Amino acid sequence: MKENSLKNKIIFITGATSGIGKETALGLAKLGATIVFTARDNSRGKKIKNELIEATSNKNIDMIFCDLASFESIRKACKEFKSNYDSLHVLINNAGIWDFKRRISKDGIENTFATNYLAPFLITNLFLDILKKSKPSRIINVTSGMHYGTINFKDIEFKKKFSGAKAYRQSKLGLILFSRFLANKLKETGVTVNCVQPGMNKTNLGRDAGGFSRFIFKLIGKDPEIGAKISIYLASSPEVENITGEYFTNKGIKKSSKESYNMDLAKRLWDISNKYVKLKLLFL
Numbered sequence: 104m105k106e107n108s109l110k111n112k113i114i115f116i117t118g119a120t121s122g123i124g125k126e127t128a129l130g131l132a133k134l135g136a137t138i139v140f141t142a143r144d145n146s147r148g149k150k151i152k153n154e155l156i157e158a159t160s161n162k163n164i165d166m167i168f169c170d171l172a173s174f175e176s177i178r179k180a181c182k183e184f185k186s187n188y189d190s191l192h193v194l195i196n197n198a199g200i201w202d203f204k205r206r207i208s209k210d211g212i213e214n215t216f217a218t219n220y221l222a223p224f225l226i227t228n229l230f231l232d233i234l235k236k237s238k239p240s241r242i243i244n245v246t247s248g249m250h251y252g253t254i255n256f257k258d259i260e261f262k263k264k265f266s267g268a269k270a271y272r273q274s275k276l277g278l279i280l281f282s283r284f285l286a287n288k289l290k291e292t293g294v295t296v297n298c299v300q301p302g303m304n305k306t307n308l309g310r311d312a313g314g315f316s317r318f319i320f321k322l323i324g325k326d327p328e329i330g331a332k333i334s335i336y337l338a339s340s341p342e343v344e345n346i347t348g349e350y351f352t353n354k355g356i357k358k359s360s361k362e363s364y365n366m367d368l369a370k371r372l373w374d375i376s377n378k379y380v381k382l383k384l385l386f387l
């Protein structure tokens with residue numbers, strides 16, 4: 104896999120305080136990029152920022168506070184980024200959760216849907232102008248092999264019966280549908296949109312699982328630097344500069360579930376998402 108130097112490239116990545124996101128930020132900082140990452144805890148964010156600078160000798164690493172389970176916090180973070188930077192070459196929607204109990208976000212929305220799906224939807228749309236201005240630019244959405252199933256339009260927030268696995272799978276399918284739909288809309292703009300599937304990694308994703316399941320989560324995965332490789336490749340390689348609307352694993356472009364190619368489903372989800380985040384999307 105060929106990677107480019109990323110000197111003069113600005114990358115925004117969510118959730119670099121742990122796991123795959125932290126390793127992705129590290130790898131991209133080593134390639135010389137300016138890294139702006141989000142953290143939902145300022146003191147941990149500052150600690151990670153110092154760690155990344157020390158490990159890479161790249162001083163162009165910045166942290167912005169953002170709680171992805173809050174639309175207000177997302178809007179604030181995107182505004183802060185735009186007031187400090189003129190360009191954005193790569194957006195990596197990496198952060199994600201797997202809640203084993205039903206929780207709600209600051210906006211009163213089921214937390215998995217809000218954090219894993221609506222947050223990337225909103226961030227991406229808020230950054231479309233700066234991404235277009237900075238072309239060629241790339242959007243990378245971190246999804247999962249566990250995206251099988253469908254979108255539960257009758258009860259998208261699992262209010263009647265909650266299953267953490269179903270909510271997680273739906274959020275990741277939603278992200279793939281969003282990516283393909285957006286990739287289509289952005290053809291000829293110089294902005295690409297792709298999904299990555301990092302494989303099973305030992306991270307904090309299973310923190311909510313409790314006891315034995317949490318232990319299993321930590322036991323069977325690969326180290327997160329392996330999972331980060333595919334995001335680093337998509338962010339840096341000249342080989343993928345013109346590829347858009349695809350689903351990548353560390354073995355290259357792969358087919359995702361049949362449902363994830365259904366653009367009627369994608370449009371329906373897009374319209375619902377738009378109502379949740381209350382954006383006026385001019386280009387549609």
Ligand SMILES: NC(=O)c1ccc[n+]([C@@H]2O[C@H](COP(=O)([O-])OP(=O)(O)OC[C@H]3O[C@@H](n4cnc5c(N)ncnc54)[C@H](OP(=O)(O)O)[C@@H]3O)[C@@H](O)[C@H]2O)c1
Nearest residue numbers: 118120121122123143170171172198199303304306307308
């Ligand atoms: N690990 C796997 O096997 C696997 C497999 C397939 C896909 N993935 C995907 O890979 C991505 C990275 O996950 P990971 O495995 O590296 O898990 P992780 O170690 O738990 O990292 C998740 C990151 O997201 C951040 N985050 C979660 N909720 C947030 C919120 N409300 N506001 C701000 N940041 C928030 C976390 O911040 P804190 O540090 O503050 O918690 C952390 O930085 C996720 O999208 C996940 O679904 C993982």
